[in-house]
Amino acid sequence: MxxxxxxxxxxxxxxxxxxxxxxxxxxxxxxxxxxxxxxxxxxxxxxxxxxxxxxxxxTRWRFSAGPPWSRGAVLRRDDRRCAYCAGPASTVDHILPRSRGGRNTWRNTTAACYDCNQRKGDRTPVEAGMPLRREPVVPTWATLALR
Structure with a gap:
C-alpha cells in the first residue's frame, strides 16, 4: 500500500x-x-x-469545474485497463488520432496497452476494427480521488 x-x-x-x-x-x-x-x-x-x-x-473550486486532463488521470479513471482488450494499460490512446485533429480531452482519450495502441495506430477504432469496451467519460474530482 x-x-x-x-x-x-x-x-x-x-x-x-x-x-x-x-x-x-x-x-x-x-x-x-x-x-x-x-x-x-x-x-x-x-x-x-x-x-x-x-x-x-x-473546496468550492473543485466542484466548479472538473479535473484537468492528464495522462496519469486517464489511466486512473480507466483503472489502468485497456479499453480495447481489457488487459493492463500503460499508455493513453487518442480515439480520434492527434494527426487528424484529435485533442487531449477526457472524451477523446482512453487507457490502452502498448500492443493495442500500436495496432490501432493513426486510425479510429471503427477503421481499425477495434471497438471500445467502454465509452470515455469526464470524471469528477471525487472519482479520481478514490482511485
Missing amino acids: NAVLVVNADLGPLHRVTVQHAIRMLCRRVAEIHEAEPDQLVGVFPLPRVVRLVRYVV
Missing part, C-alpha cells in the same frame, strides 16, 4: 498522498487516522489507509 486517501472533515474525498506524507500530517496534528491497516505500524502510528483532516477545508 503506497497511497493514503485524505478526506475532508466532512468525510468528502480530497486526494491521495504517500504514507510518509500522511504520517507527517498525523505528527503535525492536521489529520487523524480514519481507517488503518490492522496489526501494521509505522513508528507509533498504525499504517493509515484513510486520514481525515481535523479542520474543514473549503
Whole structure:
C-alpha cells in the first residue's frame, strides 16, 4: 500500500498522498487516522489507509469545474485497463488520432496497452476494427480521488 486517501472533515474525498506524507500530517496534528491497516505500524502510528483532516477545508473550486486532463488521470479513471482488450494499460490512446485533429480531452482519450495502441495506430477504432469496451467519460474530482 503506497497511497493514503485524505478526506475532508466532512468525510468528502480530497486526494491521495504517500504514507510518509500522511504520517507527517498525523505528527503535525492536521489529520487523524480514519481507517488503518490492522496489526501494521509505522513508528507509533498504525499504517493509515484513510486520514481525515481535523479542520474543514473549503473546496468550492473543485466542484466548479472538473479535473484537468492528464495522462496519469486517464489511466486512473480507466483503472489502468485497456479499453480495447481489457488487459493492463500503460499508455493513453487518442480515439480520434492527434494527426487528424484529435485533442487531449477526457472524451477523446482512453487507457490502452502498448500492443493495442500500436495496432490501432493513426486510425479510429471503427477503421481499425477495434471497438471500445467502454465509452470515455469526464470524471469528477471525487472519482479520481478514490482511485
